[in-house]
Amino acid sequence: MNKVLKNDHTEETxxxxxxFFKVLGDPTRIKIVxxxxENGELCVNDIVNLVDVSRTAVSHQLRILKDKRIISYRKExxxxFYHLDDAxxxxxxxxxxxxLSHH
Amino acid sequence: MNKVLKNDHTEETxxxxxxFFKVLGDPTRIKIVxxxxENGELCVNDIVNLVDVSRTAVSHQLRILKDKRIISYRKExxxxFYHLDDAxxxxxxxxxxxxLSHH
DNA sequence: TTAATAAGTGAGCAAGTGTTCACATACAGA
DNA sequence: TCTGTATGTGAACACTTGCTCACTTATTAA
Structure with a gap:
């Protein structure tokens, strides 16, 4: 208690x-990610089929993931075609x- | 598009x-973690001083972290005295x- | 037993979030 | 140009969440 308490990581960091965790902390978004x-690159329709959520909901979540630089897309x-922005x-x-599997 | 789409990780997983990410995706909780x-073990009062949130709010968040098996405590x-439950x-x-720092 | 200290609980509420609905935009083929 | 397909947007709304306030429990010392 009278030892010096550390708080190395800044509030900002x-x-x-x-x-970042909040963005991944949603079932729909983690399913998309x-x-x-697992597939490398997917168009919106493929994503909709895989995650079993409405087209519109997927669109909204893709925007959030894109804004946070977690995914980007290639237009054709x-x-x-969406893909992860960072390994x-x-x-x-x-x-x-x-x-979690070790729990 | 006509290739087989993979969905290896179960809905449940x-x-x-x-x-898990949702729990860590809150400023107060990530500050506690x-x-x-960084300090190994802390009593509630030390945590309150370090994270600059009210005693009551810290108590509520400690319970959430404890329920999710992210932390546990030793009574004295x-x-x-709380500590991380898993490295x-x-x-x-x-x-x-x-x-994030490479972004 | 009384008072003080450490920590937790539950209700209430303001703020935030994810989905749906209706509509909009962009592109390709006829 | 008109039609269909692929995708995105904004408002509305139900649901969730994190905080505060008042109160409680547990432990220690006087």
């Missing part, structure tokens, strides 16, 4: 970490799955 | 992953901080 790192004709995300999710 | 892995007299959590958070 931890807030960003919380923001999982579908993307009238279709958009780190896959590592973090897989590590978490491993962690 | 992904839901648990989302639950961060304070715990009238005080409770994986620290790895996941630190990996995420690294990921």
């Amino acid at each position: 931890l807030f960003e970490v919380a923001e 999982s579908a993307l790192f 004709g009238q279709m958009k 780190h995300v896959e590592v973090i999710v897989l590590l978490t799955i491993t962690h | 992904l839901f648990e992953v989302a639950e 961060s304070a715990l892995f 007299g009238q005080m409770k 994986h959590v620290e790895v996941i958070v630190l990996l995420t901080i690294t990921h």
Whole structure:
């Protein structure tokens, strides 16, 4: 109690970490992210079929994931092919799955 | 599009992953977790001082973290010393901080 | 037993969130 | 141009969430 308490990570950094986890902390969004790192690239319709959520709801969630730089897309004709923006995300999710399976 | 789409991780597993991320996806809770892995063990009062949130709010969040098996405590007299329940959590958070800093 | 300290609980409420509905935009083919 | 397909947007709304307030429990010391 009278030892010096540490608080190395800044308020700002931890807030960003919380923001990142909050985005992945939704069933629809984590399903989208999982579908993307298992298939590499998917158009919106494929995502809708895989995650079993309405087209509109998927669109809204894709925007949130895009805004947070977790995914991006490649346009081809009238279709958009989404993919993970950063391999780190896959590592973090897989590590978490491993962690939870050991519980 | 006509290739076989993969969906290896079960709905159930992904839901648990989302639950886990949701718990860490709150500024107060991530600050508590961060304070715990930097100091090893802390009593409630120390946590209150470090995270700058009311005693009551900290109590509520400690309960959520405890229910999700992210932290546990050791009782000593009238005080409770909280600590992380699993080293994986620290790895996941630190990996995420690294990921975000490369952005 | 009384008072003080450490921590937790439950109701209430303001703020935030995810979905749906109706509508809009963008592109391709006839 | 008109039609169909692929995708996105904004408002509305029910549901969730994190905080505060008042109160409670547990432990220790006087």
